[in-house]
Amino acid sequence: MRLLFAKILTMTTGVLILFLALLFAYIQNQ
Amino acid sequence: MNYVQRGFFWIAVYLCLVLMPLFVLLLAPGPSGSGLWWDFSIALGFAGTSMMAAMFVLTARFRRPSAPFGIDLVYYFHRWIALVLFVFIAAHPAILVFLEPGLLGELQPSVISWHMLAGVISVVALTLLLLTSLWRQQLKIHYDGWRIWHALLSITALLLAIVHIEGVGNYVSSPWKRLLWAAISASCLAVLLYARLVKPMLLLRHPYRVQQVVKERGRAWTLVLRPEGHSGFPFKPGQFVWLTLGNSPFALKEHPFSISSSAMQSQTIELTIKELGDFTRRIKEVSPGQTAYLDGPYGAFSVDRHPSSDYVFIAGGIGIAPIMGMLRTLADRGDGRSLLLFYAYNTWEDLTFQEELENLKGRLDLKIVYILDNPPEDWQGESGFITDDLLTRHLPSGFKHYQYYLCGPIVMTAFVEKALRRQGVPLPQIHSELFNLA
Numbered sequence: 415m416r417l418l419f420a421k422i423l424t425m426t427t428g429v430l431i432l433f434l435a436l437l438f439a440y441i442q443n444q
Numbered sequence: 445m446n447y448v449q450r451g452f453f454w455i456a457v458y459l460c461l462v463l464m465p466l467f468v469l470l471l472a473p474g475p476s477g478s479g480l481w482w483d484f485s486i487a488l489g490f491a492g493t494s495m496m497a498a499m500f501v502l503t504a505r506f507r508r509p510s511a512p513f514g515i516d517l518v519y520y521f522h523r524w525i526a527l528v529l530f531v532f533i534a535a536h537p538a539i540l541v542f543l544e545p546g547l548l549g550e551l552q553p554s555v556i557s558w559h560m561l562a563g564v565i566s567v568v569a570l571t572l573l574l575l576t577s578l579w580r581q582q583l584k585i586h587y588d589g590w591r592i593w594h595a596l597l598s599i600t601a602l603l604l605a606i607v608h609i610e611g612v613g614n615y616v617s618s619p620w621k622r623l624l625w626a627a628i629s630a631s632c633l634a635v636l637l638y639a640r641l642v643k644p645m646l647l648l649r650h651p652y653r654v655q656q657v658v659k660e661r662g663r664a665w666t667l668v669l670r671p672e673g674h675s676g677f678p679f680k681p682g683q684f685v686w687l688t689l690g691n692s693p694f695a696l697k698e699h700p701f702s703i704s705s706s707a708m709q710s711q712t713i714e715l716t717i718k719e720l721g722d723f724t725r726r727i728k729e730v731s732p733g734q735t736a737y738l739d740g741p742y743g744a745f746s747v748d749r750h751p752s753s754d755y756v757f758i759a760g761g762i763g764i765a766p767i768m769g770m771l772r773t774l775a776d777r778g779d780g781r782s783l784l785l786f787y788a789y790n791t792w793e794d795l796t797f798q799e800e801l802e803n804l805k806g807r808l809d810l811k812i813v814y815i816l817d818n819p820p821e822d823w824q825g826e827s828g829f830i831t832d833d834l835l836t837r838h839l840p841s842g843f844k845h846y847q848y849y850l851c852g853p854i855v856m857t858a859f860v861e862k863a864l865r866r867q868g869v870p871l872p873q874i875h876s877e878l879f880n881l882a
Binding site: 421 | 455458459462463466467469470476477478479480481482483484486487488491495513514516517520521524525528532854858861871872874875876878
């Protein structure tokens with residue numbers, strides 16, 4: 415369960431940062 | 445706040461640490477946009493660098509933020525998020541070169557600027573970090589040496605990435621934005637100083653002395669350690685410590701081991717260690733009187749954390765060590781709750797703590813199921829793997845309400861965890877200790 419939790423946390427964090435990096439680029443180019 | 449709320453709080457703190465620098469850079473005055481994908485690649489570079497900085501905090505073993513998860517889980521997160529940050533950092537130049545192939549010309553040795561060189565060396569250091577961490581054993585790199593190189597490469601990668609950011613000057617044109625990255629560098633150095641200087645100094649003031657080295661069954665040894673000039677520290681049964689033996693605590697030569705002694709007798713601490721690697725094979729050569737340092741306690745693997753009327757422990761090999769700590773503690777407390785232990789080992793002869801476990805049956809409401817890989821000819825008990833059938837045969841009715849503690853080889857714990865899930869045990873009631881932190 416704990417390994418699964420760490421994996422989910424890693425993937426969620428990665429995807430969130432990726433999304434926010436895109437948002438950063440989008441805001442910058444408005 | 446309970447453990448779950450505290451966990452969410454610290455995850456939010458981590459995300460703020462990683463993402464805050466990115467959005468501060470958006471504040472005016474800033475450069476105009478250079479195209480969506482161009483700015484996306486720059487954002488990945490910034491995010492990757494702040495993730496690198498956050499790594500120093502993740503691995504500094506701060507007790508409060510790691511408590512809701514258990515520090516073993518924090519280390520696993522550190523390993524996996526490192527892969528994510530590597531992809532971000534590698535994608536940063538890759539996207540830029542894809543959009544503007546002429547940039548490659550700026551990397552020629554004859555014309556390369558110092559800040560571009562810093563960026564390139566940072567990526568090389570990060571790549572080396574990743575390769576030596578993923579394939580340390582295959583590359584036959586000694587653990588102690590690897591730790592020193594790991595620290596040096598990570599400092600190099602981060603500082604040169606910040607030099608690159610400051611040198612390129614994109615998004616950091618105003619003095620206070622430059623100050624932000626200078627503050628990030630300073631914070632990382634402060635964390636590093638705390639972890640590598642302040643903490644070892646505190647350990648130096650709280651030494652331990654090896655009182656005894658006890659030979660156990662199954663090529664295992666128990667180190668009995670007594671605090672020297674201080675009263676030790678309280679711990680929860682099942683927790684672990686980082687042990688430094690025969691070196692100063694500044695030497696970066698420490699190894700994590702579970703406490704196998706009772707939490708009710710903190711005047712001595714016992715660590716039961718199986719001969720498995722370079723360091724553990726030398727444990728038998730330790731002589732009484734030797735100085736040791738313990739950094740701890742750490743870990744969330746404890747019966748004290750999940751109150752229940754019944755507990756099931758599942759141990760494989762030396763995974764019995766933290767479970768032994770819990771059983772001894774429960775026995776010292778005169779605990780009358782129902783306990784069931786599944787203990788898998790290679791042979792009966794090598795079964796660590798064989799005699800004491802049998803004695804504990806007299807002090808606890810404890811039932812033990814031994815599972816042997818190579819049972820003797822007259823063996824009447826279980827053998828082979830811990831399967832669904834085996835669990836069904838031995839788990840009493842009401843087992844879906846028990847708390848389960850698994851410790852052993854990671855393949856075994858993953859397999860048993862799935863088997864328990866198939867039997868209908870809720871995931872939050874299954875707890876495992878993730879060994880192999882190296």
